[in-house]
Amino acid sequence: MSETVKLLELQNIEKSFGDLEVLKSLSLDVNKGEVLVVIGPSGCGKSTLLRCINGLEPIQSGKIKLDGEEITAPGIKWSKVRQKIGMVFQSYELFPHKTVLDNIILSPLKVQKRNKADAVKDALALLDRVGLLDKKDAYPRQLSGGQKQRVAIIRSLIMEPEIMLFDEVTAALDPETVREVLDVMLELARSGMTMIIVTHEMQFARAVADRVIFLDEGEIVEEAEPEAFFEKPKSDRASRFLNIFNFNEKK
Amino acid sequence: MQDLGIRVLFIGNNMQRLLLGLWETVQISLIAVILSIFLGIILGMAMTVKNPALRAVTKVYLEVMRIMPQLVMLFIVFFGLTKAFGINLSGRVSAVIVFTLWGTAEMGDLVRGALISIPPHQYESGAALAMTKLQVYIYVVIPQTVRRLIPLAINLTTRMIKTTTLVVLIGVVEVLKVGQQIIEANRYTYPSAAFWIYAAIFALYFLVCWPISLVARRLERKWQFGGDAK
Numbered sequence: 001m002s003e004t005v006k007l008l009e010l011q012n013i014e015k016s017f018g019d020l021e022v023l024k025s026l027s028l029d030v031n032k033g034e035v036l037v038v039i040g041p042s043g044c045g046k047s048t049l050l051r052c053i054n055g056l057e058p059i060q061s062g063k064i065k066l067d068g069e070e071i072t073a074p075g076i077k078w079s080k081v082r083q084k085i086g087m088v089f090q091s092y093e094l095f096p097h098k099t100v101l102d103n104i105i106l107s108p109l110k111v112q113k114r115n116k117a118d119a120v121k122d123a124l125a126l127l128d129r130v131g132l133l134d135k136k137d138a139y140p141r142q143l144s145g146g147q148k149q150r151v152a153i154i155r156s157l158i159m160e161p162e163i164m165l166f167d168e169v170t171a172a173l174d175p176e177t178v179r180e181v182l183d184v185m186l187e188l189a190r191s192g193m194t195m196i197i198v199t200h201e202m203q204f205a206r207a208v209a210d211r212v213i214f215l216d217e218g219e220i221v222e223e224a225e226p227e228a229f230f231e232k233p234k235s236d237r238a239s240r241f242l243n244i245f246n247f248n249e250k251k
Numbered sequence: 252m253q254d255l256g257i258r259v260l261f262i263g264n265n266m267q268r269l270l271l272g273l274w275e276t277v278q279i280s281l282i283a284v285i286l287s288i289f290l291g292i293i294l295g296m297a298m299t300v301k302n303p304a305l306r307a308v309t310k311v312y313l314e315v316m317r318i319m320p321q322l323v324m325l326f327i328v329f330f331g332l333t334k335a336f337g338i339n340l341s342g343r344v345s346a347v348i349v350f351t352l353w354g355t356a357e358m359g360d361l362v363r364g365a366l367i368s369i370p371p372h373q374y375e376s377g378a379a380l381a382m383t384k385l386q387v388y389i390y391v392v393i394p395q396t397v398r399r400l401i402p403l404a405i406n407l408t409t410r411m412i413k414t415t416t417l418v419v420l421i422g423v424v425e426v427l428k429v430g431q432q433i434i435e436a437n438r439y440t441y442p443s444a445a446f447w448i449y450a451a452i453f454a455l456y457f458l459v460c461w462p463i464s465l466v467a468r469r470l471e472r473k474w475q476f477g478g479d480a481k
Contacts, residue, residue: 056375082381093376097394097474106390107380152376159381 005032006068007194008053008163013062013072015045015052015218022048024218025062030163030196035189037205037226038198040215041241046198049215050165053196054078054085067162079111086156086164090171092148094140094155100127101136104155112159119158126154130184146177150184163194170201182208202245206230214238256443260451265433269448272426273455279346279425280412286347287354287411288404294355295362309359316356322417324349329421342423350411357407365399398474405467409460426452 008030015023022045030036038046051057053064055071055078064072071081094103101123108119127133130150140148149169156164166185170178182204189195189208199205205212205226212229214222214237222229222238233239260266298309329345332338340348369392377387419427430448437444 054379056378078378079381079383082379085379087376087379089372089376089379091370091372093370093372095373095376095391095395097398107382110386110390111381155380 006030007032007034007066008196009063009065010053011063011065013052013064014060015048015057016060022218023052023059026218026220027062028213028220030194032162033192033194035193035195035197035208035210037209037212038196038215039200039202039205039212039241040221044215045218046215047167050087050167050196050198053165054082054087056087083111083159084162086159086161088149088152088156088164088166088169090168092140092145092152092172094148094151096140099137099139100132100143100151103140103151104158107155108158122158123154126158127151130154131180144177145173146180149173149177149181153181153184153188157188163196164188166195166197166199168198168200170199170204202230202242214241216241256441257447259433259437259441259444259447266451268429268433269426269451269455272424272429273459275343275423275425276412276415276418277459279343279350279418279423280408280415282347283350283354283415284404284408284411286351287358287407290351290355291358292362294359295366298359298363299366313356313360316353321349321353321414322420324353325417325421342418342421345421346415346418346423350415353414354407354411357410358404361400361403361407362396365396365403368399369395398470402467402471402474405463405470409463409467412460412463413456426455 006029010026010028012025012027013023014021014025026049038049040046048057052059059072062072063070066081066084095106098106101120104123104126105116105119108114108122109116124133124136127136130153132147132150135143135147135151140151143151153169170181173181178201182201185195185197186208197205197208209226212224212226213220214229214233214235216237222233222235224234229238230242233242294309297305300306325345328349329340329342332340373391373395374387377391382390415425416427418425430452434444434448
């Protein structure tokens with residue numbers, strides 16, 4: 001808690017799809033190096049929140065600032081901004097016609113115009129870090145879900161983003177491969193990466209989070225340190241939500 | 252003498268005539284296929300545009316082309332146009348027009364299918380990797396669409412070649428017609444000519460279509476990546 005530098009600032013952002021208000025004047029700061037976990041019932045706006053941050057969804061009002069620069073200003077170059085914001089999706093979305101290595105180096109080569117040898121070297125180092133070096137020439141269809149998701153993570157990482165967004169990245173995985181993905185994220189968190197994680201893995205949330213926010217119906221209902229939140233949620237809505245998981249565990 | 256009927260294939264320039272007939276078929280098919288691919292791409296892209304009027308028109312066109320037997324279309328273009336408007340088209344031109352109209356519909360549907368089969372998340376993950384719209388199309392969407400499309404387009408080509416046998420009915424002298432002429436001419440000297448000639452025609456079609464479908468299958472296997480082994 002010595003130095004806190006605000007990396008990402010959301011000021012009163014509003015988002016609706018037609019008549020449906022998904023985010024209601026939501027404000028949120030994320031500090032450099034912080035790991036923020038967003039939980040909440042489905043349809044609460046968690047995924048939309050992430051998608052607004054990297055411009056996949058336009059917002060109706062409010063401001064988003066990254067490094068003090070307003071990225072929601074008109075005329076902003078998203079292809080510049082998104083180099084600083086990595087995002088990993090639930091469905092991996094590797095490019096099926098490219099090998100693992102080509103998936104990873106595509107953006108460094110085409111967007112960042114890095115030289116190939118350099119990009120390949122970085123890609124191989126990252127593959128090694130997540131234990132998938134032997135899969136570099138495989139096609140996505142030849143990988144398990146957990147392997148695909150690890151590739152998707154380093155495909156974002158190689159761009160050297162300042163912040164990483166994780167949108168329920170383990171939700172589509174078989175239970176036995178969830179762990180390998182969470183381990184990669186945990187290691188990433190420890191290395192000081194700023195992360196916003198949307199997840200339903202409560203144990204993991206507790207282990208990885210510096211701060212938890214509970215989102216319901218487009219509003220931040222509760223914001224707390226993980227221990228406090230999971231032990232004694234202050235709001236009714238949050239405790240009811242957490243109870244669902246406890247009940248499931250007892251069953 | 253019965254089993255010497257096969258000799259009918261080699262007397263005079265019969266084989267050469269059959270091959271020339273085949274060339275006629277292949278020519279009509281190839282021209283129609285090339286036009287169909289080109290026009291079909293445009294039609295397919297038009298079908299993905301969210302414009303109700305455009306959608307309705309393309310839909311009707313597609314249905315009509317698929318429901319109407321190609322033979323009926325050939326008759327309409329070859330005989331109908333002449334009777335009704337005095338437009339006199341040669342059999343070849345009529346054939347190319349009809350097969351292009353039909354092929355465009357088929358190809359258009361294939362293109363549309365390939366385009367919408369790219370999940371929206373593919374566009375988004377490209378965007379999330381900081382690619383511009385154009386880069387997403389060039390490196391992500393188009394390569395996948397083309398890979399899906401090529402084997403299907405090749406299959407369409409073989410179907411086209413087979414269906415062009417119908418042009419015999421509007422008087423185009425292609426392989427089948429040549430075959431019939433040879434059979435007629437040798438009715439008394441080689442009574443079994445019909446068998447050998449049609450067998451030869453079968454073999455010729457096979458030799459043309461088989462390599463094409465082999466290539467299609469090859470490409471399909473090489474490029475099948477869609478299956479999501481979770």
